[in-house]
Amino acid sequence: MSWFKKIKIPKPILWLIAAIFWTAIWYFAAFRMGNELFLPYPHTVFLSFGKLVQEGEFWHAVWQSMLTVLKGSLIGCALGGIFAVLASLSKIFCAIVSPLVTVLRATPVASFIILVYVIVRVNDFAIDTVALLIVIIMVIPILYSNLYSGIASFDKGLDEVANVYSFTLRKKIVFLWFPQIKPFLISGVINAIGFAWKAGVAAEVICNLENTIGQNLAESKSNLEMDRLFAWTMTVVLLSIFFECLVKRAFQKKRKEMKQA
């Protein structure tokens, strides 16, 4: 059977096969459920998505939610990164931060949303801050654990070599530490973006934040517009994938630039 493995199938065709496979499963499941109120057919959802894209409200909601998720991810990643570096440098800081991160990671999003909602209202912040804070809270532990274990796995021998060749700090960062931390950073950021979308939209649903994807999801659900509910869900999935690709691209570009340097 070794010849079978050797056949090179071009990537687009592989993607097509995957797409056909899963659409077929979806059709079959929808057929078995027997009612589009339970599970709409793929074509109903795609048609509904097509209609959605033409609505002004759609882009408004997408923009609003996207801003929240991006801002939250950025702040959360930065904080998680800073915590990870400080924790690797100081045992005391690590001892203080570790339990916080463990608690953050294990607490259900729903509990946080209620807590954050109360905090936001007590302090008279704008209600939209709820989603932003939730995203930040969800992103911090992901980046923290990824980068912390990344830094812990650094090759100490390389550090010594760098010292022998008396690398400057800049050189150490660019040629020594960054390449070692990069895989952890990429997987951290990609995970974080997925979680950021999930948590952000959940906060929007629970707090019913005006003109957001979450509010539209909740509304379609209570109107029993399953096709719209799925179309909105699809929007979140697509946006999440889009940003994931963007991050991957950004890091790949960096590698090429570095090679040239």
Added chain:
Amino acid sequence: MKRLLSIFMLLVLLVSMVACGSETEQTTATTTTEGNGTENYDPVYADEVRILTLKGPTGMGMANVWNDAKFDSESKYKFTIFPSPDLVKEEILFGKYDIAALPTNVAAALYNSGKADLQVVAVNTLGVLHIVENGNTVTDINSLKGKTIHATGGGSTPEFILRYVLEQNGIDPDKDVTLDFSYANHDDLANLVGGGAVKIAMLPEPNVTAVLSKTKDVRVALDLTEEWRKVSDFDVMQGCIVVRKAFAEEHPEQLAEFLDEYRASVEYVNQNPNIAAGVIAGLGIIPKEALAKQAIPRCNIVYVDGEEMQESLSAFLNVLYEADAKSIGGKNPDEGFYYKR
């Protein structure tokens, strides 16, 4: 030369500081006089009335007052809409409101907790619960015997209302019927009814209308508010308007004015559901105009205050109390709960 320059700079700095200082003093002085001025001029009216309302039927009666306020830049009403009573409860506990719409049991529980200084001023929604059926077997309350009723709101007001109506009709809720309260929320149950997976269900508005708009197979079999009325001398009272006690004491005229507008708004909504539906949808109380139009007559929106309210509401709360004292905060609320105009 250098020294001269530095002395000069120091002087400039000092002068500017003094200037700034006196300027701020002046502004504070003017604002205080202005403040006094308005107090003398208009002692009774608050500059802003914070009104919290709810999505769904409880907010519908308010539609006209809200809409008028929206297009009147002079209006003192500031409306905020909330998706669930939980969030309104938080606001009330923080005292960040003047007038709010709430389920009656939540209002009573808050009052009894002693942590919220509120009074109920009017009942605005009788009942929104209906028995819907995917089929044609339920014609009256007695035909429910031997059937399974699927419902949300187990352990809270909806279950107590259903049990009361059944009991008053001589139907034992634990023996003669099967009650399935295993559904987490109205949307999910509505979905199952619409799809035909559940035959008989108790649903609130506007979920009832949402189901009806999706399928012709489902019909409204019974209006529980109507059924309750047949067997009791007081009404179901699910929704009410509460006021912050301090606000009611400081601005009684303003409150009375609001209540009059509110009463007119309720009448208007009930009499002109077609026009009101557009307003209701525009304000986001019910997401779709078509849904609102059909839901209005089934929402039992009312305006009841004063003696009449106290009589009926205290009797209704007593039913909840006997079903589960915790649901209204452990005891029947005392006289102080009911606001008298």
